[in-house]
Amino acid sequence: xxxxxxxxxxxxxxxxxxxxxxxxxxxxxxxxxxxxxxxxxxxxxxxxxxxxxxxxxxxxxxxxxxxxxxxxxxxxxxxxxxxxxxxxxxxxxxxxxxxxxxxxxxxxxxxxxxxxxxxxxxxxxxxxxxxxxxxxxxxxxxxxxxxxxxxxxxxxxxxxxxxxxxxxxxxxxxxxxxxxxxxxxxxxxxxxxxxxxxxxxxxxxxxxxxxxxxxxxxxxxxxxxxxxxxxxxxxxxxxxxxxxxxxxxxxxxxxxxxxxxxxxxxxxxxxxxxxxxxxxxxxxxx
Numbered sequence: 227x228x229x230x231x232x233x234x235x236x237x238x239x240x241x242x243x244x245x246x247x248x249x250x251x252x253x254x255x256x257x258x259x260x261x262x263x264x265x266x267x268x269x270x271x272x273x274x275x276x277x278x279x280x281x282x283x284x285x286x287x288x289x290x291x292x293x294x295x296x297x298x299x300x301x302x303x304x305x306x307x308x309x310x311x312x313x314x315x316x317x318x319x320x321x322x323x324x325x326x327x328x329x330x331x332x333x334x335x336x337x338x339x340x341x342x343x344x345x346x347x348x349x350x351x352x353x354x355x356x357x358x359x360x361x362x363x364x365x366x367x368x369x370x371x372x373x374x375x376x377x378x379x380x381x382x383x384x385x386x387x388x389x390x391x392x393x394x395x396x397x398x399x400x401x402x403x404x405x406x407x408x409x410x411x412x413x414x415x416x417x418x419x420x421x422x423x424x425x426x427x428x429x430x431x432x433x434x435x436x437x438x439x440x441x442x443x444x445x446x447x448x449x450x451x452x453x454x455x456x457x458x459x460x461x462x463x464x465x466x467x468x469x470x471x472x473x474x475x476x477x478x479x480x481x482x483x484x485x486x487x488x489x490x491x492x493x494x495x496x497x498x499x500x501x502x503x504x505x506x507x508x509x510x511x512x
Contacts, residue, residue, distance in 0.1 A: 233302025
């Protein structure tokens with residue numbers, strides 16, 4: 227089964243000032259490695275589309291999304307999906323891909339939004355999903371402005387439905403996160419994890435499909451080493467993917483071991499075995 231992850235990449239441009247003189251450096255980075263590895267260890271085929279490719283290459287019809295059992299939006303703002311280069315630069319009409327995502331879920335697809343500075347409403351409200359068709363498919367109502375809750379000392383989510391298939395078998399305390407996006411659960415949705423009075427993981431069935439909202443990040447900085455090295459990290463993401471996509475049969479080997487014997491792990495962003503078999507969608511900008 228195939229999963230499409232959109233987002234989780236960025237370019238950093240730095241200015242270094244040394245007294246009278248200055249110079250600049252630029253770097254391209256991806257934060258998808260830990261999530262992608264967990265899903266591929268659960269036997270999913272993952273297509274990763276970084277932000278600089280999303281605006282031009284993200285599917286424009288429901289039919290184009292149908293090969294995917296799930297779409298994940300993570301740190302991918304709504305403008306990146308709305309503003310196709312032909313629309314922005316040439317004033318050419320192009321499909322509204324927020325409507326396409328909504329209809330894909332309504333017709334039987336699965337959607338997961340993962341938190342971050344460019345998810346939900348995001349920093350300074352710039353992710354801008356409030357009032358869009360994507361919000362309509364999500365099990366949460368978004369804040370009107372900047373929805374970040376920065377928690378530098380760390381806060382732990384607490385299960386509210388420990389027997390739900392997504393979080394069953396995950397014993398002990400959950401790892402602390404360094405921040406999350408605040409939203410409100412819809413009345414008909416299920417809240418599986420909370421931080422204080424705030425929902426942290428919310429799921430529901432929408433039309434013929436399913437959707438989930440995970441309030442924090444799948445990597446740094448909100449996801450610290452305590453979370454990335456957590457013994458249940460892979461099990462959680464596998465069970466969430468199984469539930470959302472209605473995967474027939476559960477990958478019980480994930481529950482038995484974080485690192486199943488069929489895969490030797492390397493650095494999180496580029497395990498050699500994974501790199502050889504994942505689709506050639508992720509391309510670094512030139």
